[in-house]
Amino acid sequence: MEETATPYELPDTANHSFFFVDARIPCDVEAKLHRHDAWELLYVTQGHGNRAAxxxxxxxxxxDAALIPPCMLHRWEFAPDSADARGNIGYLMVAFSHAFVTRCTDLFPEVRNRLAGAAFPDHALKFGRESARTIGRTLARMNGMDELGRLSEMFRLLPVVFTSADRMFAGKPARTERDVRRMQQICTYVMRHYAHPIPLDEIAAEVGMNRSAFCTYFKRCKGMTFSRFVTQYRLNTACELLEHSRRSVSEICYMAGFNDLPHFVRVFTAEKGMPPTRYRKNMQGKNG
Incomplete structure (x- = not known):
């Protein structure tokens, strides 16, 4: 069943330059598919799941830290079993208008100099580990500050958000809301069945299309084949397991939906530039 985007407005910021929140809430309270006229920068402190952008x-x-541009439909879907002992998930988030950014660059040469040449993306971004750590630390400091202290931290945060070198693509605007809902339906199906083969006829039927029409539609919307999309999702899942679990590479291979270990190692190495064992070692070194 397709999910309809829910209206969503950020709290009134008439007396504030931006909105900040340290959220610790039950995962079923988190906003469903929605959009708002503000940049959203969110750092996850507790929980895991899947993000629609x-x-x-x-x-x-x-x-993890991600930036959602204004007016993009998005959703953070936390897994219930990733909540803490009190049943809560957690994140730190700032939301700010693009007018806030332009006013800062107009009024403060120091900010303008740091943002010189910065491109403001119309697609969502995920930050690499180093930038994510910087964002997390900055947002955590904001939590214990008054309004002026938070504003000064925002001046430091803007260059990280818009000029860091380790930003990665995390989603582009869909052509229509119907495309968003249909792609969400497809992605939800993949998330539930990625550990097993997903025949094209099966996924096409799930969204009410024949095989040929589905392949054409998916390639137009995503710029890649459905098979490629599933492989990337499985690889991303394998990366999460390699970084955050102690399971063996062979276990992760099958958990992520690859049914042959040598094939998994070849595909992983081709995509990530290193075999799974080295990837895990590198991630553990960075997190250590």
Missing amino acids: GDTWQPFSAG
């Missing part, structure tokens, strides 16, 4: 679904976990 425009036409893209990606897994996330604690320590």
Whole structure:
């Protein structure tokens, strides 16, 4: 069943330059598919799940940070079993208008100099580990500050958000809301069945299309084949397991939906530039 985007407005910021929240809430309270006229920068402190941003679904976990551009449909879907002992998930988030950014650059040469040449993306971004850590630390400091202290931290945060070198694509705007809902339906199906083969006829029937029409539609919306999309989702899942679990590479291979270990290692190495064992070692070194 398709999910309809729900109206959503951020709290009134008439007396504030931006909105900040340290959220610790039950995962079923988190906003469903929605959009708002503000940049959203969110750092996950507790929980894991899948993030919808425009036409893209990606897994996330604690320590991840992402930027959602204004007016993009999005959703953070936390897994219930990832809540803390009190049943809560957690995140730190700031939302700010683009007018806030332009006013800062107009009024403060120091900010303008740091943002010189910065491109403001119309697609969602996920940050690499180093930038995510910086964002997390900055937002955590904001939590214990008054309004002026938070504003000064925003001046430091803007260059990280818009000029860091380790930003990665995390979703582009869909052509229509119907495309968003249909892609969400497809992605939800993949998330539930990625550990097993997903025949094209099966997924096409799930969204009421024949095989040929589905292949054409999916390639137009995503710029890749459905098979490629499933492989990327499985690889992203494998990366999360390699980084955050102690399971063996062979276990992760089958958990992520690859039914042959040598094939998994070849595909992983081709995509990530290193075999799974080295990827895990590198991630553990960075997190250590």
